[in-house]
Amino acid sequence: MEAAMTESDRDYIQSIERGFAVLLAFDAQRPNPTLAELATEAGLSRPAVRRILLTLQKLGYVAGAGGRWSLTPRVLSIGQHYSESHALIEAAMPRLLEVAEKTQESASLGVLDGADVVYAARVPVRRIMSINVSVGTRVPAYATSMGRALLAWAPADVVERVVAESTFQKLGPETIGTAAELERELAKVREQGFALTSEELEKGLISLAAPVRDAGGTVVGVVACSTSSARNTPAQFREQAVPCVLAAAAALSSDMGYAG
Secondary structure: OOOOOOHHHHHOOHHHHHHHHHHHOOEOOEOOOEHHHHHHHHOOOHHHHHHHHHHHHHHOOEEEEOOEEEEOHHHHHHHHHHHHHOHHHHHHHHHHHHHHHHHOOEEEEEEEEOOEEEEEEEEOOOOOOOOOOOOOOEEEHHHOHHHHHHHOOOOHHHHHHHHHHOOOOOOOOOOOOOHHHHHHHHHHHHHHOOEEEEOOOOOOEEEEEEEEEOOOOOEEEEEEEEEEOOOOOHHHHHHHHHHHHHHHHHHHHHHOOOOO
């Protein structure tokens, strides 16, 4: 016997979910997929994907040619609206510029989204990662300084959800592999006030991050700075960059109304 439909079920619009599933099926491996490829990746029938694509095409978000589909520049406006509606990102840019200028290393603003950290703003200086890092790039929270600085002061249920959704896959030579190790790292972050990781997300990458708080004291983002083991040891980078990153995070927190 089927369960009774709840109020939230009645408010759920499945067609929107399917539309986003199709949009998210475009990626670096599938920049110009066929309808069949999109249907497979989105887990939808071909007729359903065809209707969604034709709708998105009429709205200007995708284009089709020769049996293949591609995103149009209009999809960038979705991210632009996010940036323009979040004061944190606008306030972060001068702080990130300060960090990049003082350390001569890349500086970023990270926010938590599910079990991942998303780069919400970035000032690149050198290309230090083999993966392509830009605004919108997602990295697993468990293996990054940004993720740990975000989780260290997060509510217990948020940490539990991230742990449950994390694979703890070994990404670099020093990647932690268990929830217990993550808990120990979070305790260390709370004690010292910042997170430092070395060769966890990938070989040669050293990164540190400090929390940014809103007016109510909630951690809403992190200021992060990254370097390469070819230029610094973790100890050297800690001495060089921690004061700068902590100062930028504190200043950005003050910009957001935090007075603690």
